[in-house]
Amino acid sequence: MKKILCIVFSLFLVAGCATAYKAAKKPTANGYFSVQLQEGLFNVSFKGNEETSVKVAKDYALLRSAEVCLENGYQSFSIAESRDMSITEEFFVNGYGGSSTQPHIDLTIQCSLDTDLLYQAVQIQQNIREIYDIKE
DSSP states (O other): OHHHHHHHHHHHHHHTOOOOSOBOSSTTSSEEEEEEEETTEEEEEEEOOTTSOHHHHHHHHHHHHHHHHHHTTOOEEEEEEEEEOOEEEEEEETTEEEEEEEOEEEEEEEEESSSOSSEEHHHHHHHHHHHTTOOO
């Protein structure tokens, strides 16, 4: 009985953790994923688990956008298209209902070599890393 309780408790601990800011191993996995569409134009997405809020997923997608710009020699970016592809599932157990959301934010960003666009990549990167205590 103790062994079963330990296993159940361990599963709750693992299930209760929000998706960390990390690269996804493939486009459908949790984490961030980015791909260049053409010169200065990128698709960036972040997908979290049920313990990750949509706000955090949006911030992580914005952080990844800033990183993509800087990694490719750009200074600023604007969001050309934003899609909230989150999935909400409702459930019922023993007469009680609820729902859980798996956030998935998808952005198409346009980058610039100058600081003339809406988001300054360095500032966005610093601010979001500081808010969420994300180390490089």
